[in-house]
Amino acid sequence: MNQTLTAASPNNLIDLFQRTRARTDALVAPLCPEDMMLQSMEDASPAKWHLAHTTWFFEEFILKPHEPGYTSLDDRFAFLFNSYYVQAGPRHARDKRGLVSRPDGQAVRDYRSHVEDSLAALLSRNREDADEIARLVELGCHHEMQHQELLVTDLLHGLSFNPLMPTYKDPEPVQVTEEVPLTYTRHPGGMDEIGHAGNGFAYDCEGPRHKLYLQDFDMADRPVTNADWIAFMEDGGYRDARHWLMEGHAVATREGWQHPLYWWRQDDEWWTYTLRGPQPVALNAPVVHVSYYEAEAFARWAGARLPTEAEHEIAFRDVPIEGNLMGEAKDTGALRPLPGQGVWGDVWEWTSSDFAPYPGFRAPEGALGEYNGKFMVNQRVLRGGSCATPREQMRPTYRTFFYPHQRWQMLGLRLAKDVV
CATH class of the missing domain: 3.90.1580.10 (paralog of FGE (formylglycine-generating enzyme))
Structure with a gap:
């Protein structure tokens, strides 16, 4: 990938990782378990799947190849949470992600915690391949940022089908402004x-x-x-x-x-x-x-x-x-x-x-x-x-x-x- 760390120190990298993961957690905090399962079309994915897939990315491309002693919480997650990476192995059908009620939400959060702890331990050690790992962690964070955007828009699409028209954020009127001429x-x-x-x-x-x-x-x-x-x-x-x-x-x-x-x-x-x-x-x-x-x-x-x-x-x-x-x-x-x-x-x-x-x-x-x-x-x-x-x-x-x-x-x- 064409990428270079702007701040290569381990502390800055860990801060980027923690900041990114915290934002994802904040985005799903207002959701109930039923919200987390919504999949309104093939192009969209459930919020729970976004949580798991972004975790799988760090596990698949960093922990598994770079940490010989790493053990996944569940080897079946590799099949469930791969998106479209053919070379990474087979994957669950994209249009049926909303049917995966198990693992439940707590199991997915446990998975996130397991990978976060394992990655933090990996980053804390001096290694010859530290630069390569840093590039992959940075890519993984930006990958998760992309999924944060998808999570929001997928959720909006899913909630739009509810006749009750539920709110995700507190209602707040849009400020009325004067028209800006088109120049x-x-x-x-x-x-x-x-x-x-x-x-x-x-x-x-x-x-x-x-x-x-x-x-x-x-x-x-x-x-x-x-x-x-x-x-x-x-x-x-x-x-x-x-x-x-x-x-x-x-x-x-x-x-x-x-x-x-x-x-x-x-x-x-x-x-x-x-x-x-x-x-x-x-x-x-x-x-x-x-x-x-x-x-x-x-x-x-x-x-x-x-x-x-x-x-x-x-x-x-x-x-x-x-x-x-x-x-x-x-x-x-x-x-x-x-x-x-x-x-x-x-x-x-x-x-x-x-x-x-x-x-x-x-x-x-x-x-x-x-x-x-x-x-x-x-x-x-x-x-x-x-x-x-x-x-x-x-x-x-x-x-x-x-x-x-x-x-x-x-x-x-x-x-x-x-x-x-």
């Missing part, structure tokens, strides 16, 4: 570079850093808001096939899309389901839970386009990583998009770029080479992070990716324009 900033083109430069942690798919040529472009100064989206809806945007890619229109028609996921109309007002329960749609907050197909149709309707991932990186690479992102365990954050925020956080922003390898990319050998490389087909890149992305995971080069039809993640958009 653009011009960025000069020419030869430039994107990709991770090698300082600090990055996933393998963020490199190698490479040169490319861009035309001049305009980038919107804010994401598309709910008010913008309602205007698109009221203008017949979902019905007008002129704005849509043929495949996107077919999917929208088949699925009956007429608004973003979780929206409904009540008393002449748009409402949405959130982790704080049902709330009126905040007009000046970034629109969220829209697919690539919807985002692309909106951009055409607006007389604009989606940016490329290179344009997004170049436009915002010098902007400090601050915004509505997931916080620490003591306060995980808003976990919903908010009005008036900056570039980072709130919603992942669809780009027009395929999730494809950068020039010179080579997947690492072994099972960890499956982390990103084998997903580089038929998916689109998103940039910028969301309200469910842990703050310390964000970088200007961070590429996440989803299929064009998917909506349950914190997915939104920002517009770009050609300079003519």
